Structure formats: structure tokens, C-alpha cells
Amino acid sequence: MKKIDVQMVEDIATGAALLGTGGGGDPYVGKLMAIQALKKNGPVNLIDIDEVPDEALIVPAAMMGAPTVLVEKIPSGKEIFKAFDSLKSYLGDEIFAVLPIEAGGVNSMIPIAVAAEKKLPLIDADGMGRAFPELQMVTFHLYGVSATPMVLADEKGNSLLLNTINNFWTENIARNATVVMGGSVMVAIYPMRGKDLKKAGIRNIVTKSAKIGQSIREARKNGNDPIETLLNTIESYVLFKGKINDVIRRTTGGFVRGEAHIEGIDQYKGETMTINFQNENLIARRNGKVVATVPDLICTVDAHTATPITTEGLRYGQRICILGIPCDKKWRSEKGIATVGPRYFGYDIDYVPVEELIKNC
């Protein structure tokens, strides 16, 4: 059994922020919450999906809302425990373990804080293998798992327990409540049994995040190129390198939406890239031609340090490298593409795997 300590938290935060593809929250805010909980309660046990009994109840914990808001509206740290306790008391059953719902700087950390505080193990799995903006955009949904009963809690002390007829209604009602409650809330959601997670979950997100974070950290320490190291650590492709020219960003309806324009540098000089995002990066176009789309991962990192940059962290003049990473194969099913493919987000683009698109560049 692995133990998650403060060093590993740092690595997970970095790696998960990369896999968060621009969303999932800022790793700095996330780390503070997790480290505080570890310092108070000691290290957290990390377990594999197969260690979860079939009938055991497990609960993902996360932040919901626009990450732009979370940067200024720091959670009290208590509301996620409240959400978790309310859901537990409603379900009237013991919770065996917690897990992340997605990768991301905050959403990889919140479940660690809950695991530490509640003395529960953390499961090395999630429902995305990356981050997505809407509640039904999880592999759990593809396998018919209900997002409700779920609990939303804000830092003021308001909370809300939701039961719906399907996950689209959950997204609809919870998203609007999130906006009213201040733009970001903490949620305990998709309670399910071990056997459901084994079918519907994506394995190894925590260890994968930790490995990515560790490789970046060690490359920097050893004077190696962290981006080179990254390319050797996980299957990934450089889509572009450039300087941010312009970022248009609006926080509306509980999301941050916008686009980033990047001017090529080095071997990309004279070229351009545009990235559209809704919390997460959705579409990357090089010289107007699509080179990667959801559900594949479009990751923005600092061109020199490989530090992941969230969509709310994108700034004029930054030199960034854009990486493409193939998504989990669960997303490449017909239902997966219908749920999180480019057309769901309103783009008239067919999904083509990034590893194929990149061959034509």
C-alpha cells in the first residue's frame, strides 16, 4: 500500500494540473488544502481499484464551478467535510474510501484532504483521466451511474442535497445553484459501489499524476529539459510552442469560456495556434487547422519549466508549449464521443485521435 505524503502531494498537484488540461483548479490553492490536512492527520493510504470490495460505498469529492472564482474565493476548507458528512448521513451507510472525480490542481487535492480528515483511503482512480467542465462528463455516466444523491456546500454554510432523474438535470440544477452560491462550491457526488467503480472508473490517475509531477521536478533538479522528460514519461506530443498574444475570457453561467491566441516561436516561428476553452482546453488549431480536440488532452505548460498553466493563468507574453495527450480509451467509444466530443461543445468538427491528427502536421 502506498502512502501519500507532502512530497507526493506536490508531485500529484503538478501532474494533475497538467492532466487537468487548463481546468480542475489552481494547484497552489489545492496543495494548501491537502498539505494542511496531511499535517494535521498524517499520510493518506492510496489503494488500487481492485482493493475496493464490490459492495463498499465510495464517494468522489470535488470543487464545482468556475476556477477563476476559486482563485479569489478561497474555500474555508470545512465545506467539503460538511458535504461529505451530509451525504454519508443521507445514505446511512459507511463510506469505505474517497476518490477524485477528475484530474486538476484543486480537484486532485480535495479528495486527499477528505481522506486525511476522515481517516479513509484514497482510491487510485477517477471518472475522467483528465478534467471536463460538466457533471455528466465522467466515465461513470457512460456506465449509467447516477450523480445523485449529491451534496453541494458553500463556504458560508449553505448546503443542498440533490436527487434527480438523470445526470443532465443534475448538471443543470447544480450549476445554477453554484452560480447563486457564489460561483464555486464543494461537492460530494456520484456515490457508488466498488463494483460500479471497477467497471466505470479510470485507473491509476493518482499514480500517473505523481509520476508526471516527479519527472518534471527531477528534470529541473538535474538540469534536464523538463518537457523532453515529460515526453518520455507519458505518451504525449508537442502540438506547438509560442508566445501568448491574446486571451479572451468570460466567466458566465458558472464557467469560464474563452480563447487563447499564440504566436509561434523557435521551429514554429511565423505560425499561429488558437485554443478554445470552457474551463478546460477544448480545441487546438494550428494555422487554422485542427490538431487536437476533446476528449484528447490539450495541455498548456511553461515552455522552459513545464509548469502546467490553467486557463485562468494564461497571460499575454507567456512562452508556452502545448502538448497533446491521448485520452482514456473509454472516451473513444461512441457514447464517450457523444458525451464529450467536439460536437457536444458546439463545434462542427469530427473527433479524430490526436496521434492521427499530429501525423498530418
Added chain:
Amino acid sequence: MKKIDVQMVEDIATGAALLGTGGGGDPYVGKLMAIQALKKNGPVNLIDIDEVPDEALIVPAAMMGAPTVLVEKIPSGKEIFKAFDSLKSYLGDEIFAVLPIEAGGVNSMIPIAVAAEKKLPLIDADGMGRAFPELQMVTFHLYGVSATPMVLADEKGNSLLLNTINNFWTENIARNATVVMGGSVMVAIYPMRGKDLKKAGIRNIVTKSAKIGQSIREARKNGNDPIETLLNTIESYVLFKGKINDVIRRTTGGFVRGEAHIEGIDQYKGETMTINFQNENLIARRNGKVVATVPDLICTVDAHTATPITTEGLRYGQRICILGIPCDKKWRSEKGIATVGPRYFGYDIDYVPVEELIKNC
């Protein structure tokens, strides 16, 4: 102990629609729900506040949202039982009785349907003695009773259990959820103990409504003037008689807001009246001069039959009589006026009791 039968339901619906001052829902839709429940389950026992033990749990049941929506989006009839059951199960205690939260064509009837279905008595009390548009606008609020835990349920099968830090947050979150859930929902709200109701409730709303409805019905049957009869039945004043010239109405943010312009007839010929409303009638001006404001009741009835007309029922050409009725004295306190006086609704008008205003006309 009084029994509520179908005849009494008809009378209560009429009287409560009058006291609903334009809001509280259409009596036709409300009656259908209550009569159906009575036919299935038999008559309902009506009890006085003083028959409720101090420690007994009591729960008001109501429709929340824009009445304009309810006219086209008929409730399934099941969602209020679901809301009630969810709240009961959350509270983990027996519910002794139900009661209306306000007077109104629908909101006087829903608690009767719940009482019939759940075999519980109905308490002859409410939290307004009339109808108001927002959740915190109840005498319960003036005495510090929390609106939460409350449950909202829609006709699709979605439901939501809310816990908040104060009644304004409840209004805010629940109102937005209502809009998302289709514009009107059923709610079980303000659960409280008998001793709280005895302090904070308004007595006799059900028997008062029944008496008003009965007097109108009998006056018609006996060939008497129903408006004359009404004036002799409860303390009330004729503010105006006229023909509706124009109605401006917008359903927005979960409310119907607007104003009605009325041209005088009979002894009011050559004069005008304007009524501003937000679900309920708020301000009445005769020839530009204020003659009644919230929290006093401004009631619109058919000039010949005395049938109460809701704000969504106001139509060009209708001949109506506008009545002023003094509100319960709980509303005339400083906190009462701050909660539901003209200034709360954005009007730069001091509250003056209708019986004083009418003297200067």
C-alpha cells in the same frame, strides 16, 4: 373539530384566492388537487393552533414559483407528497399536522391535499394571512423560524433538500432552483414545533377563507350583491371600480411582475387606478395617489360576481372592483414593515394603514 369536505374546499379556494391579493395561484388548479385527494381519502380534520402540542412537528406545504407558469404546467399531484416525505425522512420525526404557508387559490389547497393523503389534520393557521412573493415574507421569519431544512420537488421527479444560514439565502437559492426546474415547484418548508407556530403563526386563515367563500356563494344564490355581502363579512374597503385598460406582465426571475391600469366606472368615472404587482398586488394608486400598499391587502374581484381575479387572470376589458383589507397586526410591526413594506419592494413610499389612507379619498 371541523371537517373539510368538498363544499368547504370550494369556499376556501374562493376566499383564499381573494386573500391571495392576486397571487397564491389559480383556485381552479388548486381545487382540482384538493378535491381529488378528498375523494380518494375522505374529509380532512381542521384543528385550531391551540390543539397542536408544543413539541409536535408541523410542516407547511406550498407551491413556489410564478403562478403564470402553474397555469400551463399542471403539477402531477405527486411531487408535493414526495417533498413532504423527503423532509419527514430527513427530520426523522413524526409530523403531527400540515398547514398552509399563505392564502391563495393553489396554496390554500395544497396543504389540504397533503393532509388528506397523509391522514393528518390541517391547522387553521398560516404565515401570512394573505400571500407574498418571497420565502422570507412570513410571520415565522419575524420570529426567527428557519425556512430550512426545506425540500423542493418538481413534476419531473427532481428534488432538492436545502439547508441555509438564513432565510434570505433560502429565498435566493430556492428561487433560482425553481426557475431551473421549470418555473414552479412544490415545497415542504419552515418545519417547526407547535410552540413556535403559536407565537409566530397567523390564526384562522382557513375558517376566514371559508367564511369569505361561503358569503360570496350564498349572496349569489340569494340574489344579493356579493360585494356588499363581502364588505359586511370582513373588514374591507372599496378602493375603486373600473374597467381594465392595460396590463403589462413579465415572467422573469421566477416571478411575474407588472402593472394594471384601470379606468373608473360608475361613481369612479373619469378617474384612474394603477396597481403594481410582483405575483401579488403591491401598490394601488387612485389618480396617482397611493390608496393602499403592502402589507395591506389589495384584492381584485369581478365587479358583479366578486370572483377573485389573480394577477395572471387580469384581462383587458374586465370590469373589476378593487378592495383594500387591513393586514394582520404582526405585519404592522417595525420588522414586519421592513420585511414586506413598500420600501422592501423598491417603492419610495412610507407604509400607512389602508383604513387611514381611505379616509383622505
